[in-house]
Amino acid sequence: MEFGRLLTAMITPMTDSGAIDWPSVDAVVEHLIGTGTDSIVVAGTTGESPTLTHGEKLELIRHVVRQADGRARVIAGSGSNDTASSVQLTREAEETGADGVMLVVPYYNKPTQEGLYQHFKTVAQSTSLPVMLYNIPGRSAVNMSVDTMVRLTRDVANITSIKESSGDLVQVMELVERKREDVAVYSGMDELTVPYLSAGAVGVVSVASHVAGEEMKEMVDSFLRGSVDQAGQIQRRLIPLIQGLFMTSSPAPLKYALSLMKVCGDSVRLPIVPLHPSEKDHMHSLLRRMNKLS
Template sequence: MNFGRIVTAMVTPFNQHGQLDLVATKDLVQHLIANGTDALVVAGTTGESPTLSTQEKLLLFKTVVETVDGQIPVIAGTGSNNTNASIELTKQAEEIGVDAIMLVVPYYNKPSQEGMFAHFSAIANETKLPVMLYNIPGRSAVNMSVETTLRLAQVSNIVATKEASGDLEAMATIIEHAPEGFSLYSGDDSLTLPILAIGGTGVVSVASHIVGSEMQQMVRNYQSGQVTASAMQHRQLVPVMKSLFMAPNPTAVKAALEMKGIKVGSVRLPLVPLTAEQQQELQTVVHPTMNFFVS
């Protein structure tokens, strides 16, 4: 399955009482589609999945699937550190009509490589949906090895991995030895161009909420051989990408969306809003009239 180049890890909009805001969710989906998003990850880390109940996740999946209406793929974040719970949520998401699922490396439990293989295989075997793996050692406290990723890539419906290890050497090895049709996505916005350069497919992005069209332009330039222009655009986007991680994700990107007039609300505890100083710093980079790629 082709998820495209720029996949947005979508924030979850909340109202002023901290509840799901489904109207704002629909508006956000339309904004993202209009601004270069090729596919959506719903209820991932950026979607504040640790603070969403199962019922909230299912309502979010349903709302996004209905709003997208087949325009782009919807990838449901159904992974957790509980294999049986992930299987159950995956089955429910499949019934709702999502196009694929994303499964994070189990966090906190610190499974062995064999444990990771068994966990992902067990979930993949219980669904017909395409599966994207998600390796993020900074959050899960364990790193999925190249060998385990390549072993899982042999499972027929495990079709992609989101790599947030930052290890380009490991990613190059995965790309080199994975079966045909297996895609590797960057889990870090700032590595989008380097990962394309070593044969990766694209990025699962946070910055695309704000600069999705610009990121698509950068990718198109790279693909059409305008490497120098693409590299310059990448460098121009780095300050935005960096600013969106000045506080624990998705605190800054939610604030940035609000600055651009896109209502998504604040974050849920244990995350807290940006300080006044951070808001000011973010506003120097992200503002409604910002103009990118001016030479």
């Protein structure tokens, strides 16, 4: 299991003018490593990838690889809804020293299952890096079927993991049962991490780990050592925070939370907008109850 148990889909810190805030990128990387993250996903959806240019994505991946310096693995979010562009960024990401790539289901253009298969096969075969597939029908408008995921894991050797964010536990169980044996399935939903683990997932690709990394790590570790009740208790305690982090368009709530924790600023790029005052008050209350404010 090359990527570990706790993976974080990292934000992209930005200045008030909308540029990437490189000192804050370093601060976030250090914060994540210090709170238990095994692998960092860079330039994914939580990193506002649709608003990043190709050049920004590549520079960001390269920068995080240097900053992590082997202390955490770096997974480049190189997928998009354009196969040719995904191939190009994936090849370039490999040259940066990234440890793997994550490929999201193409969004908006609603490909068929055969289209998904051909897309992922084409991109995965363009690199020697380990590939994580990312199924998120809530954002892509298409659910990658178990048949398609299983077919890909059987036909493409370097597809080694799947981030599954359908929320369908029956689908997760079927995938775990039928996939290639060495393929790792990860929960892509913080609020369902323990249920996903019970269905056979090996860990989580988390957003909440920015704020509660130690708790997320303890939850996963508790489950895996057989302390299921303890894991369930942690999961239940984290639900209000997780819901708060998605109370409006992500990653605006998360960035505001990290600004309260003095990790980085809260600037986002349009079409994401900052929280309004009542949402800020709610996030402040959540963090205070969790003792996350100094």
